[in-house]
Amino acid sequence: MSVNRRELLLGAAVGAAGLPLLGAMPSFAQTASSFTPEKGASLRVLRWAPFVKGDEDAWLANTKKFTEKTGVEVRIDKESWEDIRPKSAVAANMGAGPDMVWVWFDDAQQYPDKLVDVSALANKLGAAGGGWYPGLEGYAKRDGKFVAMPLAAIGNAICYRESHMKAAGFSEFPKDTKGFLELCKALKAKGTPAGFPHGKAVGDGNNYAHWLLWSHGGKTVDESGKVAINSPETLAAINYAKELYGTFIPGTESWLDINNNRAFLANQISLTANGVSLYYAAKNDPKLAEMAADIRTTNFPVGPVGQSIELHQTTSIATFKHTKFPQACMAYLEFMYQPEQMNAWLQGSSAYCCQPLKAYASNPIWTSDKNHAAYAKASETLRPNGYAGPLGYASAGVMADYVLVDMFAEAVTGAQTPENAIKRAEARINRYYRV
Amino acid sequence: MTDHAGTAGRAPAPPSFLSRLGQSRNALGLAFMLPAGVFLICFLAYPLGLGVWLGFTDARIGRTGQFIGLENYQFLWIDAVFWLSVFNTLLYTITASILKFGLGLWLALILNQHLPFKAFFRAIVLLPWVVPTVLSGIAFWWIYDSQFSIVSWSLIKLGVIDHYINFLGEANMARASVIAANVWRGIPFVAISLLAGLQTISPSLHEAATLDGATPWQRFRYVTLPMLSPIISVVMTFSVLFTFTDFQLIYVLTKGGPVNATHLMATLSFQRAIPGGQLGEGAAIAVAMIPFLLAAILFSFFGLQRRKWQQGGSD
Numbered sequence: 001m002s003v004n005r006r007e008l009l010l011g012a013a014v015g016a017a018g019l020p021l022l023g024a025m026p027s028f029a030q031t032a033s034s035f036t037p038e039k040g041a042s043l044r045v046l047r048w049a050p051f052v053k054g055d056e057d058a059w060l061a062n063t064k065k066f067t068e069k070t071g072v073e074v075r076i077d078k079e080s081w082e083d084i085r086p087k088s089a090v091a092a093n094m095g096a097g098p099d100m101v102w103v104w105f106d107d108a109q110q111y112p113d114k115l116v117d118v119s120a121l122a123n124k125l126g127a128a129g130g131g132w133y134p135g136l137e138g139y140a141k142r143d144g145k146f147v148a149m150p151l152a153a154i155g156n157a158i159c160y161r162e163s164h165m166k167a168a169g170f171s172e173f174p175k176d177t178k179g180f181l182e183l184c185k186a187l188k189a190k191g192t193p194a195g196f197p198h199g200k201a202v203g204d205g206n207n208y209a210h211w212l213l214w215s216h217g218g219k220t221v222d223e224s225g226k227v228a229i230n231s232p233e234t235l236a237a238i239n240y241a242k243e244l245y246g247t248f249i250p251g252t253e254s255w256l257d258i259n260n261n262r263a264f265l266a267n268q269i270s271l272t273a274n275g276v277s278l279y280y281a282a283k284n285d286p287k288l289a290e291m292a293a294d295i296r297t298t299n300f301p302v303g304p305v306g307q308s309i310e311l312h313q314t315t316s317i318a319t320f321k322h323t324k325f326p327q328a329c330m331a332y333l334e335f336m337y338q339p340e341q342m343n344a345w346l347q348g349s350s351a352y353c354c355q356p357l358k359a360y361a362s363n364p365i366w367t368s369d370k371n372h373a374a375y376a377k378a379s380e381t382l383r384p385n386g387y388a389g390p391l392g393y394a395s396a397g398v399m400a401d402y403v404l405v406d407m408f409a410e411a412v413t414g415a416q417t418p419e420n421a422i423k424r425a426e427a428r429i430n431r432y433y434r435v
Numbered sequence: 436m437t438d439h440a441g442t443a444g445r446a447p448a449p450p451s452f453l454s455r456l457g458q459s460r461n462a463l464g465l466a467f468m469l470p471a472g473v474f475l476i477c478f479l480a481y482p483l484g485l486g487v488w489l490g491f492t493d494a495r496i497g498r499t500g501q502f503i504g505l506e507n508y509q510f511l512w513i514d515a516v517f518w519l520s521v522f523n524t525l526l527y528t529i530t531a532s533i534l535k536f537g538l539g540l541w542l543a544l545i546l547n548q549h550l551p552f553k554a555f556f557r558a559i560v561l562l563p564w565v566v567p568t569v570l571s572g573i574a575f576w577w578i579y580d581s582q583f584s585i586v587s588w589s590l591i592k593l594g595v596i597d598h599y600i601n602f603l604g605e606a607n608m609a610r611a612s613v614i615a616a617n618v619w620r621g622i623p624f625v626a627i628s629l630l631a632g633l634q635t636i637s638p639s640l641h642e643a644a645t646l647d648g649a650t651p652w653q654r655f656r657y658v659t660l661p662m663l664s665p666i667i668s669v670v671m672t673f674s675v676l677f678t679f680t681d682f683q684l685i686y687v688l689t690k691g692g693p694v695n696a697t698h699l700m701a702t703l704s705f706q707r708a709i710p711g712g713q714l715g716e717g718a719a720i721a722v723a724m725i726p727f728l729l730a731a732i733l734f735s736f737f738g739l740q741r742r743k744w745q746q747g748g749s750d
Contacts, residue, residue: 251581254603
């Protein structure tokens with residue numbers, strides 16, 4: 001590291017001293033940086049390959065503005081989303097590679113000691129932006145310190161065909177799990193069934209399984225990290241899943257991430273859960289105009305636990321301690337999280353990325369299309385995986401090994417009794433939490 | 436060589452160490468083998484050794500692990516998913532290899548006959564082998580799709596069945612489906628290699644057998660098969676190894692689902708090591724494949740290559 005501790009502190013102090021002065025000019029203060037990038041600094045940022053082009057365009061445009069303003073060159077590299085986890089872990093532990101990475105889920109919790117503590121900036125941004133959403137904050141915070149900057153939740157919501165729902169005798173979408181089951185039964189009776197993946201679908205399968213468990217009050221581990229899957233709540237969740245599965249289109253146990261999109265767009269199912277991409281696939285296809293007009297989105301129904309909870313997908317920006325330009329990193333982060341940039345980026349992502357700070361819930365993107373509203377709540381309903389225990393290797397391992405997905409799939413297909421499926425899941429979770 | 440002539444001219448001077456080294460057959464042999472040796476050590480022995488070592492540590496991705504002895508293996512020993520993957524791998528390998536051998540040999544025998552458009556057929560047989568695995572995997576994914584399967588669709592239109600076949604959703608059906616896809620892919624390799632072997636068999640042997648009054652079956656059993664067995668042993672060794680370590684096909688079709696019914700040791704190793712981050716455990720699963728692979732190799736080399744068998748005798 002070319003900047004020693006004293007210089008770093010000095011830089012922060014100078015920046016802080018300058019701030020009150022700028023505060024007198026509110027419009028200017030928004031974009032003024034409290035960090036001074038090192039001389040000749042240049043940054044490398046690794047992000048996941050965008051799912052919607054507007055996201056990348058907006059982010060690059062914002063970055064360009066940053067470069068023009070500060071002279072700091074920022075190179076943005078892309079990797080397919082599955083490669084981010086290994087690449088970031090290697091960068092963390094080799095102490096080389098990109099300065100910042102857009103990590104997934106609990107990645108930052110796996111090597112917190114290799115990451116720059118961004119608490120000061122995060123608290124400031126949080127205070128200015130109406131506060132962080134607790135779910136996103138949970139993924140980024142360890143022992144009271146921000147080890148990464150929460151960036152977005154990639155929302156998942158129920159997508160359904162309104163005409164099919166009405167034909168099944170429902171004038172509005174049921175709010176609770178009980179009504180939801182009735183709707184799915186009625187849809188099946190009408191020959192327009194629902195379908196949720198019980199196969200190894202990394203995103204959709206995990207989201208569905210976690211919702212089933214959490215909405216009924218189940219949890220993999222308790223607050224202290226003790227395995228707590230074997231509970232009446234889990235059993236209730238499984239029994240509910242079994243009933244729901246009975247109303248699905250056949251074959252959902254083999255579904256991977258893309259199958260539900262295909263089935264929905266081909267009129268095979270009329271209800272599933274997905275990112276906003278499903279709606280856009282229909283909307284951008286002139287042949288599916290009729291279907292697009294009929295698609296509605298909503299949040300998953302509320303279960304016995306009484307609140308709307310989902311897994312979704314989360315991404316945070318981790319800054320590595322091996323960066324040569326920590327001040328430039330902070331300046332970049334601060335700049336990108338200013339309302340002007342953040343709003344432009346959220347808008348560019350066309351409802352795919354949900355804001356990390358509560359103030360951005362008023363972004364016009366969420367009202368620009370009636371089907372965006374459900375995705376606006378992603379950050380609010382998000383709960384970190386490995387609930388209710390601490391995040392880390394064990395929580396990541398349990399999810400990567402599809403333990404919950406398998407538990408529900410085993411039980412709903414009748415391969416195991418619900419009790420056995422829970423016991424088998426318990427044994428597997430125990431392995432990760434090393435009991 | 437000129438150097439050699441020079442030293443020979445000045446006989447009294449004792450040859451220097453270097454020139455003696457240059458003339459020693461053993462030293463030269465070693466020197467010539469050195470590049471290959473270095474290559475093998477760097478790219479084969481080292482990764483293998485590292486893999487074995489990782490299996491004894493609790494390494495995560497990017498973090499060097501501590502030595503934990505056999506703990507990974509102890510965990511695997513009580514892991515039902517691991518044992519299921521062992522069972523799946525054995526079932527997958529044995530069934531697919533037998534089918535590939537039977538069908539491949541059959542195809543080779545047919546192609547060895549005098550057929551019209553022989554060259555064309557021989558070329559077309561290679562197609563499944565030429566197509567990249569991931570592409571053929573995706574093709575099979577559509578063929579097996581639970582909603583859009585062409586097979587189910589055709590059968591329904593023909594009135595044979597009344598609902599879509601759940602190819603990849605039901606455990607045994609999924610196993611059969613992935614094995615079928617693997618067999619489709621693996622047949623050309625076996626068929627073309629055996630065809631090459633068939634063509635090395637001298638026609639005079641068949642003529643002699645025919646003159647002795649051997650039936651076609653007897654000619655196959657006592658002439659073709661023994662002559663072919665060295666090729667068979669090599670081809671099937673490779674075929675078994677390819678099948679045992681198959682990854683792409685499973686990963687595209689099912690990712691190991693439904694409920695791990697098609698998880699092979701290779702796919703489980705990847706799932707635990709890379710997305711799961713448990714590098715040590717993933718390595719341990721990969722290392723656990725080695726004994727099976729060694730057994731397959733030893734069986735084919737010491738079993739199938741026995742001279743007695745090759746000469747048509749039995750023990």
